[in-house]
Amino acid sequence: MALYSITGAQLAFGHVALLDNADFALEAGERVGLIGRNGAGKSSLLKIVAGLTAPDDGLVARQSSLNTVYVPQEPTFDPELSVFDAVALGLGELHAMLSEYDHTAAALADAAEGAAHDALLARLNTLQSSLEATGAWQVKTRVETTIAQLGLDAHARVGTLSGGMQKRVSLAQAWVARPDILLLDEPTNHLDFDAIRWLEELLLGFRGSLLFITHDRSFLDRVATRIVELDRGRLLSYPGNFTQYQERKAQQLEIERVENDKFDKLLAQEEVWIRKGVEARRTRSVSRIERLRDMRAQRAERRETQGNVRMDVAQADRSGKMVAELINVTKAFGERTVVRDFTATLMRGDKIGLVGPNGAGKTTLLKLMLGQLQPDAGQIRVGTNLQVAYFDQMRTQLDPEKSLLDTISPGSDWIEINGEKKHVMSYLGDFLFSPERARSPVRSLSGGERNRVLLARLFARPANVLVLDEPTNDLDIPTLELLEELLQDYSGTVFLVSHDRTFLDNVVTSVIAAEGDGLWREYVGGFTDWQIQRDRAAAIAAQRAPAPAEAVKEVAAAKRGGNRTVKLSYKEQRELEGLPERIAALESEQSTVSKQLEDGTIFAKDPQQGAALSERFEAIELALLEALERWEMLEAKQRGEAS
Known part of the structure; x- marks a missing residue:
């Protein structure tokens, strides 16, 4: 018999039927992934199962004495609560007794001899007897163990924690309750890779039943034993994981x-x-x-399948061949070094994923790459003609009081995408916003809708460098897949910060990963390639680890040869000294030629000159690339890194 079932469920908001004669059942031990388009009604269904709301019509059946725990997408806590108290709230009445016991014990320690002292002592004895009878001391140990497993500080105030840490607190609160049914709404939002992997392992060992909403395809593949899709008001069941x-x-x-x-x-x-x-x-x-x-x-x-978002990026003029070059760059904040001795050359068309734990410094490294932050040590050269567009995960670029129309195209009914004018209402329609919705204020939108607005705003502005900070949060799977295709075909440069492993695999050409202690390293390929290379390097290092005596010898040898450089020939030294000036001259000429070509009128006035300028532009690019490669080779040789 199912733990929970709903038959013939009806639920509508306005004229939109979210549930249309839908049936659903949850069996013991199942791990069900609930998917569907943004706004389809997934969170509403989760709240119905949690008992927080009821359908307009339909038969609900639930086994008696069922302990159901619901973890919302954005948990809210009293900011003054300690982490221990917030997690212990999951114990229900036991938490109240434990909390009263702690407060009574503290008051008793401060109380003077007398009637008040005796009353406190009597109450403490009563509470102690009740706690022993209910086995609450073992429960308290469970709270402390769970907090430790999640890497939380039991004494910290919840209000001082980041979004990711608050999500961990809400998961810990649910876990200590030992639910029969655990309901999770977007559990991976704000979690880094290590936390997501930890959560996967936790849920794989969960003995109860699990119903969760997520757009993380890797998470669905790893955790789900069944996929349920909410499609046009009906709930469709598919045994197996997301790939199946x-x-x-x-x-x-x-x-x-x-x-x-x-x-x-x-x-x-x-x-x-x-x-x-x-x-x-x-x-x-x-x-x-x-x-x-x-x-x-x-x-x-008949309810037709909902159309897909249609996206197209407004392309700016091409940037220079080199987007940024960082040589031995270091950046610290106080005593904490965020970036240490980092070297990389980033070229036009690169699609780079930045990965690392929350707080590792991904945003700082991005700002260094784009020349928005100066290093404490090392050199940074930023390429020419960079036009950067940002996607901000906190959505601070959106004014909640403005309408969608004013957000996308303030003061105008038209926008221009790659030379073609388009009415802003039609453009918003491409992102699945109806005319009525387009006139609504931003504050009325869901998280997924706000992300779609931010993408629409981003792609309406000409750019040749896209900086995307967690663009996948709250986006449904069809929109994610379309965004992947768009970025794959994009001719500019992409910097992507994301914890969506499948998205990284499908988009990026290289990964810059945090290695700890401010160290960053670049790996070719996507997320899976990075994991394979990292694990292989760790295995080789472990096999080659020298014995203690050999290690001492190696350190001594490194110290003797650490400052040794390879002497360049006189001709090579003169060439190296002249390369920066040559590169700067080529970039200046490239910028001048680009401006002459950008509006296209040169081809109408003088086709021969236009063709000659086009050929010169390509020749400059080739010369610039050769000069940069030569400079890098000579620098490496001088440092003793050349083979």
């Missing part, structure tokens, strides 16, 4: 398309028949006319 769901869903959509095509063809034939002349009307069949009415009603009630 994708295969079955594609087959189902194709069957649905074929059946709809057959139905529409038959309906069209019947409509032709009913409109025939007098002869046809004499021979009409009453049953056939009735069938036509039924078919018209069925067609009117």
Whole structure:
């Protein structure tokens, strides 16, 4: 028998039916991933299962004495609570007794001898007896163990914690309650890779039933034993993980398309028949006319699949071939070094993922790369003609009181995307916003809708460098997949900060990863490639680890040769000294030629000169790349790194 079931559920907001005669059941020990488009009603269904709200209609069945715990997408706590007290809230009445015991013991320690002291002592003895009878001391140990497992400070105030740490507190609070059914709404939001992996392991060992909403495809693949999709008001069940769901869903959509095509063809034939002349009307069949009415009603009630977001990036003029070069860059804040001795060359068209724990310094490294922050040591050269567009995970670029129209195109009804004018209402329609929604204030939007607005605003501005800070939060899977395709085809440079492992694998060409203690290292490939290379390097290092005596010798040898450099020839030294000036001259000429070519009028006035300038632009790019490579090679040779 199912722990929980709902049959014939109806739920609507306004004219939109979120649940349309939907059925759902949750069995013991299942781990069900709930997916669907933004605004489809997933969070509403989760709240119905949690008992926080009720459907408009439908039969709900729940086993008695069922302990159901719900963790919302954005948990809220009293900011003055300690982490221990916030987590212990999951114990219900036991928490109240434990809290009263602690406060009574503290008051007793400060109380003077007398009636008040005796009353406190009597109350403390009563509480102690009650706690021993209910086994609360073991429960207190469970709270302390859970807090330690999540890497939390039991004495810290919740209000001082980051979003990721507060999410851990809410998960710990749910965990100590030992629920029969655990309900999680976007549990991976604000968590870094290590925390997500920890959560996966925790849930894989969970003995109860799990129903969770997430758009993290890797998380779904690892955790889910069944996928339930909320699609056009119906709940469709697919056994297995997300990869298996994708295969079955594609087959189902194709069957649905074929059946709809057959139905529409038959309906069209019947409509032709009913409109025939007098002869046809004499021979009409009453049953056939009735069938036509039924078919018209069925067609009117059919809910089509929701269209996909349509995205296109407004491309700016190309940047210089080199976007940024960092040589032995170090940056510290107080006594904490965030970036230590980092060297990298970033070229136009690179798609770079920055990965590391929350607080590792990904934003700081980004600002250094773009020349927005000066290093404490080392050199940074930023390329020419960079036009940068930002996607901010905190959505601080959005004014909550402005309408979507004013947010995208203030003071104008038109925007221009790659030379083509488009009405802002039509452009917002590409991002699935109806005309009514387009006039609404930003504050009325859900998290996923705000992210779509931010993407629409971002892509409406010409740019050749995209900086995307957690763009995948709250986006549904179809929109994620479309954004992946857009970034794959984008000719500019992309800097991507994300904890979505599948998204990183599908977009980036290299990963710059935090290695601890301010050290960063670049790896070729996506997230999975980085993990493989990192694990392989760690295994090789472990195998080659020298014995203690050998290690001492190696350190001594390194100290003797650590400052040794390779002497360049006189010609190479002169070449190295002249390269910065040559590179600067090439970049200046490239900028001048680019400005002459950018509006296209040169080709109308003087086609030959336009063609010559185009050839010169390509020649400059080639020369610039060769000069940069030569400079890097000579610098490496001088440092003793060349082979």
